[in-house]
C-alpha cells in the first residue's frame with residue numbers, strides 16, 4: 001500500500017517535470033508544421049522491409065507442410081493428434097538418436113527442450129540430473145540416452161491427477177475454470193460437459209463471464225451442444241452472484257455438477273485477481289462446494305505460463321491445469337516447469353475445437369509426444 | 375512487457391561498461407548471459423543463436439570505434455544489433471486507390487483477432503474512414519455475435535453470410551462497394567498451421583478479397599512456436615505486418631522479436647487491454663529504445679499531449695519547481711494522469727523511474743482514496759498542508775472514509791516529493807547527454823505527427839515559462 005501511494009504521488013508530480021520539455025518542443029513543433037504545407041503520403045505502401053538473413057522456412061516448417069495429410073478426426077488419442085506436429089523436432093531428434101554420446105549431445109538435448117518451451121531453468125535442471133545418471137550408467141548410444149531422459153521426465157510427472165466430483169452431503173459440486181484471455185476456458189467447459197453428459201450426469205453451466213462480448217452466447221451454444229442447463233447473468237452482472245445462483249439452481253434442479261465459466265484475465269491485474277478470489281469464495285458458500293479450480297493454459301504459451309500458474313494459484317488455489325491446443329505445433333513444455341516448480345498437476349488436455357477433443361493427461365504420452373519420432 | 379529483459383541487459387552490460395580492458399572470457403561470459411536472457415524471454419532458439427553469433431563477430435571484428443573502451447564497444451554493438459531486429463520504420467497504412475482498402479486478419483485460436491478487428495475499425499474511424507467489418511468466423515460458437523456486439527459499441531456495421539467464410543468475405547466486399555465503405559476488415563476463425571483444410575480456407579478467403587494488408591495477430595505470451603506459426607502463415611498468405619496483443623500482461627515478449635526477425639515484417643499495431651481503446655500503432659524504434667533502458671518516452675509524450683493543456687501544464691510545472699504546487703494542482707494532475715492509462719504502464723514507460731516502482735503492483739483504487747482524501751480537505755489545507763494537525767487529520771479521515779494514518783502518509787509523501795522537485799529546479803540546465811536524447815525524441819516525433827492523432831492543438835503562441843524548460847536536466851530522483 002505504501003509503494004502504491006509513493007507511485008501515485010511520484011507519477012503525478014514527476015510526469016510533468018519529466019515530459020514538459022519534450023511536450024513543449026512537440027507542441028511548438030506541431031504548430032510549425034501545421035503552418036507548412038503537408039504532403040499527402042498515401043502511397044507509402046511498398047516500403048518492403050529488407051529480408052533479413054535466413055528467413056528460409058526452416059526444415060521444421062517444411063515438415064509441417066508435407067506431413068500427415070490424412071487428418072483422422074475420429075481418433076482422439078494424444079498420440080495421433082500430436083503426431084501432426086511431430087515432424088517439427090524430428091530432424092534434431094534423429095541427430096541425437098543416431099549420434100554417439102559426445103559433448104555436443106548435451107547442447108542438442110538442451111536445444112530440444114527449450115524449443116518445446118520447457119524453459120531454461122527447468123531444462124538445465126533436467127539435463128543436469130540426466131548427466132548424473134549417465135555418469136553411473138555410461139550409455140554409448142544416443143538412443144539409450146534419450147530413453148533415460150524420457151524415463152526421468154516421466155518420473156518427474158508422477159502426481160495425483162484425480163478430478164474430484166463428489167461433494168459433501170447436501171452440497172453441489174462446482175468446478176471453476178480460470179485463466180488468462182483466450183486460452184480455451186469456455187471451450188473446455190463445453191468439452192467437460194459433453195463428457196459428463198456421456199456418463200449420464202446432469203450438468204449445469206454457469207455463465208460467469210459477464211464481461212466479454214457474447215461470452216454468454218458462446219457458452220449457451222455449448223450448453224446446447226452438450227445437452228446441459230445454463231444459468232446466465234445480465235451483462236456486467238457480478239460474476240460471483242451468477243455462479244452462486246447457479247449453485248442454488250443446481251440444487252433445486254437436482255443437477256450433478258456445476259461448471260462455472262469466468263472471464264479471461266491477465267494475472268498481473270490486481271483488481272481482476274481479487275475479483276476472482278471473491279468468485280471462488282462465494283462459489284464455495286452453501287449450497288455450492290468448489291471441488292476443482294482448473295487453470296486453463298494454452299500450449300503455445302511460453303515462459304509466461306509459469307507466472308500465470310503462480311499468480312492464479314496464489315489468488316484462487318488452483319487444483320489442476322487444463323492444457324489446451326496441444327493439437328497444434330506447440331509442445332506445451334511449460335507445463336513441465338509448472339508441475340516441477342509449483343507441483344500443480346495437469347489433469348486434462350484439449351486436442352481440438354470439437355466437443356469430444358478432450359483427454360486425460362497422460363505423462364507417458366506427453367513425454368513421448370515431446371520426443372518420440374516415428 | 376520488455377521490462378525484465380531490460381533489467382537483465384542493464385545488469386549484464388553495466389558490468390562490462392566500466393571495464394577498461396576486456397578479456398575474451400569477459401565477452402564470452404556476457405554473450406552467454408545475454409543468450410540466456412533472450413531465451414528466458416521466449417525469443418526463438420535459432421533467432422537467439424544468430425543474434426549472438428553476429429554480435430560476437432562484431433565485438434571481435436574491426437568495425438568498432440577507437441574512441442570507446444572495449445566495454446563500451448560491446449554495449450554499443452549489442453544495442454545496435456537489437457535495434458536492427460526491432461527497428462525499422464513504423465508501418466504506414468496505405469489506402470487503396472480503388473476503395474475499399476481490404477484488411478485480412480489471421481492467426482491462431484484466441485490470439486485476439488476479433489477484438490483487434492473491432493479495435494482496428496475504431497482506429498480507421500478515428501482516421502476519418504468508414505469501415506465495414508466482416509464476420510467470417512462461422513466456426514467458433516457466437517463468434518459473429520461477439521464481433522457484432524463490439525461493432526455496435528462503435529456504431530460500425532458488420533456483414534456476414536451464413537453459408538461460408540469465403541462467401542462472407544466475398545459478400546462483404548460487394549457490400550462495402552455498394553454502401554460506400556472505404557475500409558473492409560475481415561475477421562476470420564482461429565486456425566492452427568497444421569490444419570491443412572483451414573489453411574486452404576484462409577487462402578481462399580484471401581483470393582476472394584485480395585487484401586491490401588494481411589495482418590497476423592500474435593499473442594505476446596507465445597513461446598517458441600511463434601516462429602513456426604508466423605512462417606506458416608507467411609508462406610500461405612504473405613503477411614504484411616503483425617499485430618501484437620495482450621501487451622498489458624507481463625510477458626517478456628520475445629515472440630515479437632522472433633516473428634519480426636523471421637518474417638521480416640513490421641509490427642504495425644499493439645493491443646494493450648480488453649477495452650476497445652487499448653490499441654495503437656506500434657513504433658519499433660521506440661520499443662528498441664525502451665529495451666535499451668530509455669523508457670518509452672515518445673509514447674508517453676503523445677499520451678500526455680492528448681490530455682494536458684499546454685498552458686495549464688506549464689504553469690503547474692512552474693509552481694512545482696518553485697515549491698508552490700498545491701494539493702489542488704496535485705489532484706488535477708492525478709486526474710489527467712489517469713486519463714493517460716493505468717498507472718503501472720505509465721511508470722514502466724517513464725525513463726529513470728526507480729525499479730522498485732516499475733515492479734510494484736499498483737492498485738488503481740488507491741487513487742480514488744487519495745482523491746477522496748484531498749477532496750475532504752479545506753481550501754486552506756490544500757494550499758498549505760502544514761496546517762493539518764491531529765484533529766484536522768481525524769476530520770479529513772472521516773470525510774474521506776480513510777484512516778488518519780492514511781491521511782498523514784499521503785501528506786508526508788506529498789511534502790517530501792514537493793521538496794525534492796524544488797531541489798531539481800536549482801540544478802537545471804546543462805547535462806549534454808540528456809539533451810541529445812531529447813533530440814532523438816524530436817526526430818521520432820516527426821513521423822507520428824503525420825498521423826495527426828493528437829487532440830490538443832495549442833491555441834496561442836508558445837509562452838516560454840521563466841524557467842529554462844528546454845535545458846532542464848531530466849534526471850529523475852531515485853536513480
Ligand SMILES: Nc1nc2c(ncn2[C@@H]2O[C@H](COP(=O)(O)OP(=O)(O)OP(=O)(O)O)[C@@H](O)[C@H]2O)c(=O)[nH]1
Pocket residue numbers: 179180181182183184185186187188209212215262263264265296324325326327328349350351352353357483484514564566
Ligand atoms: N485447436 C484447438 N483450439 C482450441 C482448443 N481449445 C480452445 N480452442 C479454441 O481457442 C479459442 C478460444 O477459446 P475460448 O474457449 O473462447 O477461450 P476462453 O479462455 O474462454 O477465452 P476468453 O473467455 O475470451 O478469455 C476458440 O477459437 C476455441 O475454439 C483446443 O484444444 N484446440
Ligand SMILES: Nc1nc2c(ncn2[C@@H]2O[C@H](COP(=O)(O)OP(=O)(O)OP(=O)(O)O)[C@@H](O)[C@H]2O)c(=O)[nH]1
Pocket residue numbers: 181182212264266481482483484485486487488489490511514517562563564565619620621622645646647648
Ligand atoms: N488483456 C488483453 N486481452 C485481450 C487483448 N486482446 C484480446 N484480448 C482478449 O483475448 C480474448 C480472445 O480474444 P478474441 O478477439 O476473441 O480472439 P480471437 O483470435 O478472435 O479468438 P478466436 O476467434 O476464438 O480464434 C478475449 O477475452 C479478448 O478480450 C489485449 O490486448 N489484452
Ligand SMILES: [Mg+2]
Pocket residue numbers: 185186187209215261262263264
Ligand atoms: Mg470464455
Ligand SMILES: [Mg+2]
Pocket residue numbers: 487488489511517561562563564
Ligand atoms: Mg474470433
